[in-house]
Amino acid sequence: MSEEQKKEQIVENETPQAGADPKGEKEKKLSRRGGARRNLKGSRKSSRFGSRPKPEFDQKIINISRVTRVVKGGRRLSFRVDMVIGDKKGRVGLGTGKATDTSFAIQKAYQKARKNLMYLKLTKENSLPHEVEAKVTSSVVYIMPNKGRGLVAGSTVRNVLQLAGITDVTAKLLSRSKNKLNNAKAAIKALEAFRMSPQEEKALKEKLAQKRSRNFQQGRGRRSFSKKPVTRSKTNRSTSGTKS
Numbered sequence: 001m002s003e004e005q006k007k008e009q010i011v012e013n014e015t016p017q018a019g020a021d022p023k024g025e026k027e028k029k030l031s032r033r034g035g036a037r038r039n040l041k042g043s044r045k046s047s048r049f050g051s052r053p054k055p056e057f058d059q060k061i062i063n064i065s066r067v068t069r070v071v072k073g074g075r076r077l078s079f080r081v082d083m084v085i086g087d088k089k090g091r092v093g094l095g096t097g098k099a100t101d102t103s104f105a106i107q108k109a110y111q112k113a114r115k116n117l118m119y120l121k122l123t124k125e126n127s128l129p130h131e132v133e134a135k136v137t138s139s140v141v142y143i144m145p146n147k148g149r150g151l152v153a154g155s156t157v158r159n160v161l162q163l164a165g166i167t168d169v170t171a172k173l174l175s176r177s178k179n180k181l182n183n184a185k186a187a188i189k190a191l192e193a194f195r196m197s198p199q200e201e202k203a204l205k206e207k208l209a210q211k212r213s214r215n216f217q218q219g220r221g222r223r224s225f226s227k228k229p230v231t232r233s234k235t236n237r238s239t240s241g242t243k244s
Contacts, residue, residue, distance in 0.1 A: 060084050063180045067098070079100070096109055121195070122194065128145045131144035136185040139179060139182040139185070143157075146168055153169070155173060156183045157171045
């Protein structure tokens with residue numbers, strides 16, 4: 001090839017073809033529109049109804065065990081879930097649920113814990129008025145108040161006291177039992193000494209129900225948005241096909 005032919009080939013490669021954008025022109029157009037590809041991380045808008053409301057109770061699964069039941073056809077496998085729930089304001093409950101699926105067992109345990117809720121009468125510092133001891137089967141728990149030391153406890157007893165909102169207490173397991181459910185039951189039995197009377201529980205339930213309904217109405221009003229009424233045009237029906 002001669003030098004003139006080489007120059008003509010280079011010029012043809014550099015010149016844009018008909019109907020095609022030159023190099024960089026497409027990117028400039030996209031940048032003017034806002035860009036085709038954006039970094040979606042952190043740029044997603046919040047939903048129209050805002051964030052989800054905080055659940056009423058915190059929950060803690062203390063044990064999940066697999067149990068078998070022997071029947072005529074063989075063995076049937078199921079799961080048992082032990083759960084503690086509480087609002088960290090003096091309410092705590094313990095429940096156990098069994099099902100063939102762990103999610104159903106968790107739901108059952110939560111519902112039973114709601115039924116077994118206990119309302120406690122604590123001091124101003126969220127501590128206990130006096131020391132207490134309880135025993136369930138071979139589990140023995142001893143709980144005593146201590147000023148300014150915080151929550152000193154272990155095993156499932158700590159979970160029960162923490163979800164009940166109790167601070168500045170020391171709890172000890174006086175037995176060698178490692179059964180988590182029995183230890184939690186012993187802690188619940190010990191806290192029954194500080195349970196409210198039925199009249200106080202009823203008054204507190206009514207107060208909480210009113211507060212819940214008030215919050216629901218406020219949240220409903222905040223989420224409401226104006227809608228324009230939809231006007232539908234009435235179609236004129238022709239009477240030509242009516243019978244005489």
